[in-house]
Amino acid sequence: MSEFLSALNYYGYDVPEVDYEEWKTRLEEFVLAGSVEKDQQQSALMPLFHMATSDLPSTTRAPELDDRNTVAVLKGDADRWTGVDDSAGEGVTRENIGRYLRFLATIKFLPLPTGRGRELPPISADVEQAQAQWGVGGRGGTA
Known part of the structure; x- marks a missing residue:
């Protein structure tokens, strides 16, 4: 897993590695805090919350x-x-x-990285055209 996280940091995403118990506690606190406020991002793990808070390891x-x-x-x-x-x-x-991250940022599932890092590699123009033309992608399935 640390190899994957280091790739995220390589491209400028600030993703610190934490142990499972700390991560689980943070996710539970996020959910217990209540509904998502306007402009606040929902955790992409919400559909898997029940699984994530069991003793996964x-x-x-x-x-x-x-x-x-x-x-x-x-x-x-x-x-x-x-x-x-x-x-x-x-x-x-x-x-x-890096290409997967570029795609996820292009469809607005993830924000572009804000930290110092290498530029995300380009993706095929076809992917960007499909997103623009048909609104595919994003967390809700539409742009």
Whole structure:
């Protein structure tokens, strides 16, 4: 998790790492404070509040993931079509995270970063056009 948070800081988002108990307490205090005032941001975790305030570290089990079929398809693609074997994968890079952040800021789900950091990488103009034309995105599903 700290690798992900460091990517947020890299792009200028101030996201300090706190332990689970402190984070849970802050979320509970936010909810107990009452309704969201005008111009105050609602926590994006509200739909998951019931899950987040249980004892997540001890009650959550990640499913075992099996990617054998994906690996086989990618190897077949390399053999028959592209000649490029992507079956080992590359993981999520800091640049990938930056593009996701740019997209979320473009659709106004997140604010642009305000701290010192690298500029967010560009995203495809198609994404920005779709948001402008059809109002897709944002926390409410519309711009």
